[in-house]
Amino acid sequence: MPGSGAVRLRNTNTIIVVVPYECATGTCGSCRARLVSGELDQGWVDAPGRKALKIKRGEFLMCQAVAQSDCEIRIPSPVSTSESVGTSPRHLSGKVTNLKRLTAEVISFTVVLEEKIGFQAGQFMTLEFPGVNGARAYSMVNYATQTDELEFVIKRFEGGRCSQLLFGKPIENQQLSLFGPLGHAVFEPDLGHDLLLLAGGSGIAGMMAMLQQADETGYLKSQSIHLIFGVRSGADIFYLSILKDLAYRYPQHLKITIALSEQMEDHESNQTANLHIVQAFVHELIEKAATNENTMAFIAGPPPMVDASIRELIAEKGLGVEQIRYDKFA
Numbered sequence: 001m002p003g004s005g006a007v008r009l010r011n012t013n014t015i016i017v018v019v020p021y022e023c024a025t026g027t028c029g030s031c032r033a034r035l036v037s038g039e040l041d042q043g044w045v046d047a048p049g050r051k052a053l054k055i056k057r058g059e060f061l062m063c064q065a066v067a068q069s070d071c072e073i074r075i076p077s078p079v080s081t082s083e084s085v086g087t088s089p090r091h092l093s094g095k096v097t098n099l100k101r102l103t104a105e106v107i108s109f110t111v112v113l114e115e116k117i118g119f120q121a122g123q124f125m126t127l128e129f130p131g132v133n134g135a136r137a138y139s140m141v142n143y144a145t146q147t148d149e150l151e152f153v154i155k156r157f158e159g160g161r162c163s164q165l166l167f168g169k170p171i172e173n174q175q176l177s178l179f180g181p182l183g184h185a186v187f188e189p190d191l192g193h194d195l196l197l198l199a200g201g202s203g204i205a206g207m208m209a210m211l212q213q214a215d216e217t218g219y220l221k222s223q224s225i226h227l228i229f230g231v232r233s234g235a236d237i238f239y240l241s242i243l244k245d246l247a248y249r250y251p252q253h254l255k256i257t258i259a260l261s262e263q264m265e266d267h268e269s270n271q272t273a274n275l276h277i278v279q280a281f282v283h284e285l286i287e288k289a290a291t292n293e294n295t296m297a298f299i300a301g302p303p304p305m306v307d308a309s310i311r312e313l314i315a316e317k318g319l320g321v322e323q324i325r326y327d328k329f330a
């Protein structure tokens, strides 16, 4: 059913329609659709993405809604009936293990699933935490073709309900509900692109998965990758030992720049020929990054950093929109 227009959905599994989405958590509004007939449970009624909806016209967020009967809906952007990338998303559950504090503001943990799944490097899952309204989207840090262990990294968000939970009391062994894998900003090694990875804070998660896959598949023997990783200060850098090891092993094809937005201490001992620590914002370093028609840029991080980087890539570097991949978690 390619193209836009009316789609008939039944509450039986007779057809899979790939519909537009970005955050899958009710925040971005990109999954807006209009109910023509039938009944829906609208899900999270306070979802931030509902603010721009014309509720009286029957608009709703597909990522939050559950059909209560056969429904006819109208989607204002292209849909298709075939999943072009990755494994179809599904509901999963798993247990939290290996909770670690990486910096004062960042933690990581692993969720051990009750079954194995496959996903592409760069994809994310939505996680539901007990006592917190709505799901949250987090990219997988690890990569494996099939695995029952998913690693996540989370930065503290001041005043956020999830942050209060995760940074407040131990959640080790907590059972969580997950949905996924989701996301279109995925690494496709077969395409042979040179990669420009632009990460802000915990936005590095999916890029760590890409680097792992690139390392394990020999991708870095032939293609180039430049990672620009932005954090506030030296104390906020995480994954440094992994990045240093990768930089050491791929002196020809891997370049890593860690961008400190606030303070610049002495980082001489951590610098190598292809790993640099500089004082700058991520988007300010794009102008000097090497790009060509074979470059694929990935961006993940706070929305202002994502927006500034997109502007820079298009206006200053002349990249086409098809050369830029990102998922807006907002």
Ligand code: FES
Binding pocket: 020, 021, 022, 023, 024, 025, 026, 027, 028, 029, 030, 031, 032, 049, 061, 062, 063, 064
């Ligand atoms: Fe549904 Fe973002 S609000 S995908």
